[in-house]
Amino acid sequence: MDTVNSAGTASAPRPGLRELKKRRTRDALLRTAVEMFTTRGYDHTTVDDIAAAVDVSPRTFFRYFSGKEDAALALETMTVAHFLDAVRARPAHEPPMEAMRRAVMEGWDTLSAVVESVAPIEQYLRMYQVIESTPVLLAAHLRRSAETEEQMALLIAEREGLDVDADPRPRVAVAVFSGVMRVTERQWSAGPDFSLAAMRELTATHLDQVGPALAGNWRAPQGA
Amino acid sequence: MDTVNSAGTASAPRPGLRELKKRRTRDALLRTAVEMFTTRGYDHTTVDDIAAAVDVSPRTFFRYFSGKEDAALALETMTVAHFLDAVRARPAHEPPMEAMRRAVMEGWDTLSAVVESVAPIEQYLRMYQVIESTPVLLAAHLRRSAETEEQMALLIAEREGLDVDADPRPRVAVAVFSGVMRVTERQWSAGPDFSLAAMRELTATHLDQVGPALAGNWRAPQGA
DNA sequence: GAGGTTAGTGTCACCCTCTGACAGTTGACA
DNA sequence: TGTCAACTGTCAGAGGGTGACACTAACCTC
Numbered sequence: 001m002d003t004v005n006s007a008g009t010a011s012a013p014r015p016g017l018r019e020l021k022k023r024r025t026r027d028a029l030l031r032t033a034v035e036m037f038t039t040r041g042y043d044h045t046t047v048d049d050i051a052a053a054v055d056v057s058p059r060t061f062f063r064y065f066s067g068k069e070d071a072a073l074a075l076e077t078m079t080v081a082h083f084l085d086a087v088r089a090r091p092a093h094e095p096p097m098e099a100m101r102r103a104v105m106e107g108w109d110t111l112s113a114v115v116e117s118v119a120p121i122e123q124y125l126r127m128y129q130v131i132e133s134t135p136v137l138l139a140a141h142l143r144r145s146a147e148t149e150e151q152m153a154l155l156i157a158e159r160e161g162l163d164v165d166a167d168p169r170p171r172v173a174v175a176v177f178s179g180v181m182r183v184t185e186r187q188w189s190a191g192p193d194f195s196l197a198a199m200r201e202l203t204a205t206h207l208d209q210v211g212p213a214l215a216g217n218w219r220a221p222q223g224a
Numbered sequence: 225m226d227t228v229n230s231a232g233t234a235s236a237p238r239p240g241l242r243e244l245k246k247r248r249t250r251d252a253l254l255r256t257a258v259e260m261f262t263t264r265g266y267d268h269t270t271v272d273d274i275a276a277a278v279d280v281s282p283r284t285f286f287r288y289f290s291g292k293e294d295a296a297l298a299l300e301t302m303t304v305a306h307f308l309d310a311v312r313a314r315p316a317h318e319p320p321m322e323a324m325r326r327a328v329m330e331g332w333d334t335l336s337a338v339v340e341s342v343a344p345i346e347q348y349l350r351m352y353q354v355i356e357s358t359p360v361l362l363a364a365h366l367r368r369s370a371e372t373e374e375q376m377a378l379l380i381a382e383r384e385g386l387d388v389d390a391d392p393r394p395r396v397a398v399a400v401f402s403g404v405m406r407v408t409e410r411q412w413s414a415g416p417d418f419s420l421a422a423m424r425e426l427t428a429t430h431l432d433q434v435g436p437a438l439a440g441n442w443r444a445p446q447g448a
Numbered sequence: 449g450a451g452g453t454t455a456g457t458g459t460c461a462c463c464c465t466c467t468g469a470c471a472g473t474t475g476a477c478a
Numbered sequence: 479t480g481t482c483a484a485c486t487g488t489c490a491g492a493g494g495g496t497g498a499c500a501c502t503a504a505c506c507t508c
Contacts, residue, residue: 095439095441095442096437097437098440135367138367139363139364139366142363142366143359143362143366146362146366146410160442160443162442168411168433168437169433169436169437169442170437171407171411172403172407172433172437173437173438175400175403175404175406175407176399176400176434176437176438178403179399179400179402179403180399180400182399183392183395183396183399187392187395209392209396210400210438211438213320213393213394213397213400214321214400214435214438215319216321216322217319218319218320218384218386218393
């Protein structure tokens with residue numbers, strides 16, 4: 001019944017009844033899809049189920065999402081954009097690794113506001129569990145992450161005034177950072193604490209371990 | 225016509241006519257699949273095509289491979305096992321990063337011998353291109369890589385006598401290493417030199433850039 | 449406000465991947 | 479040689495995804 005048109009009308013000149021109906025349909029599909037995925041599981045939810053629950057033909061579902069996968073990763077798409085924006089907002093004098101680190105840490109804090117418009121943050125976190133535990137979704141997620149890495153590398157290169165194809169450092173730095181974030185995600189999704197705070201803390205812990213992990217001899221004192 | 229039974233009979237007590245036919249069928253399916261994938265493309269090759277070319281029912285294909293994907297990644301599965309073995313073979317006194325680095329560099333050199341039994345090395349490299357350029361295959365590849373990372377982390381932890389769940393360093397080190405390898409793969413697959421030698425060189429170059437990439441200030445002299 | 453244009457939607461038909469059930473066939477082994 | 483087990487083919491079907499076409503509702507102009 002109630003709409004959210006007062007929140008997200010930043011660039012649209014006029015909502016228009018047509019646009020409004022479209023948005024409503026898409027939101028309903030996404031909300032229902034996530035709801036079903038998190039309760040009965042991704043594999044046990046068919047596109048027909050989702051469409052039927054929204055009183056829409058299955059064909060319509062595919063007009064809003066390129067596939068079941070796309071719907072499952074829609075929330076994540078939002079957060080990725082959020083993080084990229086956060087990096088773009090970092091002051092230019094910050095070294096690459098520091099900029100990414102601060103952007104991510106800050107990103108966790110401001111994530112709720114971004115996601116809440118379509119689903120409660122708990123739903124988002126639960127959806128994350130589903131992704132991590134569903135092979136086909138995890139695969140798609142990792143592929144998207146690879147694309148995100150490329151964008152991030154371009155961003156870093158631009159910050160530093162470098163050519164990504166000439167200097168390997170941007171891609172390497174992003175790969176290192178993303179690799180560690182992947183470990184963090186996985187660790188977090190294994191539980192037992194599924195809160196945002198836990199994710200935040202794990203992120204810091206793991207990033208702090210990059211130095212020690214690269215150290216020549218792990219048996220030697222780490223303080224160095 | 226000619227078989228390869230003299231090459232890979234290391235542990236089997238007796239080949240047996242039944243086992244031999246099975247192996248032959250599997251090899252034929254795999255060879256044909258790779259052949260078709262690399263020539264007409266993954267998406268434009270159906271399971272029915274492959275089965276028909278080998279004079280086997282489509283149902284049979286699924287008895288040897290869990291799916292089209294599985295067949296496309298079969299060669300890669302062999303090389304992953306190869307790399308894990310190489311790491312296991314590294315002397316225990318080598319620090320983690322060094323052990324992985326040496327294992328990979330050495331792995332490129334000995335890869336041909338491992339793969340040649342089923343397909344020429346060029347075919348393998350070409351298949352790699354297909355994987356990298358086919359979204360669904362790339363996704364599956366990345367998911368498998370994630371599993372490999374976990375195995376590798378366990379391996380490193382064992383080498384160092386650590387508990388993977390207590391000490392984040394094994395997973396972080398492996399994540400860093402794998403992240404860089406991913407960049408290498410991607411760079412290599414973008415061309416223009418698709419040789420094993422090129423892959424080898426790119427590997428070294430990128431691994432050498434981990435230190436500089438983590439450096440605080442890229443604008444400062446890198447020599448440290 | 450009537451009428452043409454445009455876009456979202458439903459219906460129908462189809463391909464492809466993958467799975468289960470069941471029967472036929474063939475190698476293994478006593 | 480005959481039985482058992484395993485491999486295989488046929489059949490039927492679910493589910494994801496796509497193209498074509500017609501219908502309807504919103505938009506826009508006169």
